[in-house]
Amino acid sequence: MDFETFKESLAKDVKEILDSRTGGDTQVESRTVDKMNETYDAITVKPEDSNIGVNLNATALYQEYEGGKSYDEIVDGAADVADSALKSRPDFDVQAFSDYDKMKDSLAMEVVSRGRNAELLETVPHKDIEDMSVAYRFVIGETAQGTGTILVTNQMLDN
Template sequence: MDFNEFKDELVEVIKGKTEENTSITIHTVNKNNGIILNGVVIMREAECISPTIYLEPFFEMARKGKDMYEIADEILALSMDQKNKFYFDVDEFQDISVTGKKILYKLVNYDKNKELLENIPHRRWHDLAIVYYVLVSCDELGTGTILIRNEHLKLWNVGEQELYAFATENTPRLLKKTIKTMAEIILDFMDERLMDSDENEITVKAAKEFGENTPVKMYVMGNKVKLNGACVILYDRSMASFAEYVDSDFYILPSSIHEVILVPANEDVDEQSLLSLVREVNENNVTEEEWLSDNVYKYLRSEDSVEMIS
């Protein structure tokens, strides 16, 4: 069974499990960095919006022999679960006085998203692009977002400048900045793994030694929800405050779209080594969708500006 056959059969099976007037549509979705996914939208009569359920994982289940009826049941349950989790008011969304308070920004790679950028408002930042989205929900149940497209500007009668103003105020307020040393990140990882006492003792010791002995200090900057956190470098005085704290210029390493690594500039730091590190980590540890850049940036304290190193 190929993917097209899978989609056709799945639609027929879902039709047999839903009410007569239920709309079942499959469409492609352009994700970050040019990744294209296929999603199904199941919309019952009187509904005006419904979540997109991506089909690629379910196709893998079918290839491994899972029954199509079981797959359809899982998709229907997931769709209903998403509807119950995330409340969305269409009238409120159309009202910019309400939605404007939820408009945020994030950073994506410019060249990797050229096709997408043709259809969404944005502004360039070195080899990256600042793009905008609406934060529909963000709580213990999860996070729901809507990418802002050019047609939304017409709906709200606003321009990119207004979006940037909204996002500049809202993003730091709704997605608070976090900054930790690399040693603290190691300790957090240890807590998440719930190691036994012996492992705890060894890891705590290693983390402390790493923080105390490494000549190259590293700090991880992101946000509290760990979503689209690389943009925290754009927050007002975010970079200037860190430069004051470390009393030097510093390098910005794009760890992913979710966070960046900051390295104070000193004689032990070699720019080419940082570039090699970023590219090696991107190649081996970062998913294609979460990749941000293979370049490094340097904040110049005296000029309050950023230059790109490639």
């Protein structure tokens, strides 16, 4: 199975599993995720009534498939990860992002390689220091899967 077919099948099958578990309508879409130091194809999963979701790294999952892991095992694992992450996702007010007074206590800095992140840095506020750059994130919560953060973008500042 090629990568595009894998992504389409993964999105459809994860949605079916999550819809059957929750009895609801889960939104699932394919997209490219730009993160500091990496870009990957993802399947974004979120409840119908939410702006907050989870990204499943389809690139990494396809590498597992190419490495010999069964497709069904990958789908079941991805659905479990998405289900767990959605149940433990932090609860926060999306409208608060436009209010600095509400968000300033959750602001954190991240030091990254300027060269490796040049394209992404064009879309985020940052300060260059030598060959590094300081970018900014909002820390939105802690879960068993790790710390949830959102990269501050120029678009956020424009709104």
